[in-house]
Amino acid sequence: MDIAEEQREHWTRVYAGNPHMYGDAPSEVARHAGAVFAERGARSVLELGAGHGRDALWLAGQGFPVTATDFSAPGLEQLDEAAAGLGRADSVRTVLHDARDPLPFADGSFDGVMAHMLLCMALSTDRIRALVGEIGRVLRPGGALVYSVRHTGDAHYGQGVSHGDDIYEHGGFAVHFFPRALVDELAQGWALQEVHAFEEGELPRRLWRVTQTRPVSGEQAATS
Numbered sequence: 001m002d003i004a005e006e007q008r009e010h011w012t013r014v015y016a017g018n019p020h021m022y023g024d025a026p027s028e029v030a031r032h033a034g035a036v037f038a039e040r041g042a043r044s045v046l047e048l049g050a051g052h053g054r055d056a057l058w059l060a061g062q063g064f065p066v067t068a069t070d071f072s073a074p075g076l077e078q079l080d081e082a083a084a085g086l087g088r089a090d091s092v093r094t095v096l097h098d099a100r101d102p103l104p105f106a107d108g109s110f111d112g113v114m115a116h117m118l119l120c121m122a123l124s125t126d127r128i129r130a131l132v133g134e135i136g137r138v139l140r141p142g143g144a145l146v147y148s149v150r151h152t153g154d155a156h157y158g159q160g161v162s163h164g165d166d167i168y169e170h171g172g173f174a175v176h177f178f179p180r181a182l183v184d185e186l187a188q189g190w191a192l193q194e195v196h197a198f199e200e201g202e203l204p205r206r207l208w209r210v211t212q213t214r215p216v217s218g219e220q221a222a223t224s
């Protein structure tokens, strides 16, 4: 079975067996994304790999209508229930979607996209490139992408079961550890605003938070 298909079944079991496993508090990445989106006058937001929605629910609470996707049905069901409980059901739409497939949204339909630890899942480098291309398509010009990924400085990089292409599996969770060159490549044609190193959790996981924006027409894409 394809590693991503195994991972879909794995995440489905994980969320079914550990409801709300990431807690209710938003991640630091979501807080940063919310500030970036507000500063840029964003309205509609897309979250990819939303899980049970700690970040989607928080962004909705900040006034952004949010579309949240994941390939795990139990995670999104928990998100829908929580949104209804918080009275935010009108502000959060969930869409079951596998990030290996094209995004089921029209060109330029979002002002902001966030993805906390989705691009570093069991996706090949080619799939990641295609996904970032799709994100660029559904973002309006001037829109912002905020994503985070575990990187090659993480303690689990090179450990556990190797699936090739910098993907290693530990305790059933497969992670694509990003080299810095991949971050720079994915920003080509965008303006790279920030690559911020941070840690999360007990391992700790070592991550980069990346902010990049789509140039408005006539503006030169630049990286910094």
Ligand SMILES: C[S@@+](CC[C@H](N)C(=O)[O-])C[C@H]1O[C@@H](n2cnc3c(N)ncnc32)[C@H](O)[C@@H]1O
Pocket: 004, 007, 011, 012, 022, 027, 048, 049, 050, 051, 052, 053, 054, 055, 069, 070, 071, 072, 075, 097, 098, 099, 100, 115, 116, 117, 118, 121, 122
């Ligand atoms: C590390 S968890 C992070 C969840 C959420 N962003 C958070 O921080 O609370 C990664 C998420 O990506 C989802 N995921 C992994 N591979 C995916 C794929 N190919 N398509 C869609 N979702 C995927 C998993 O189901 C899981 O919810």
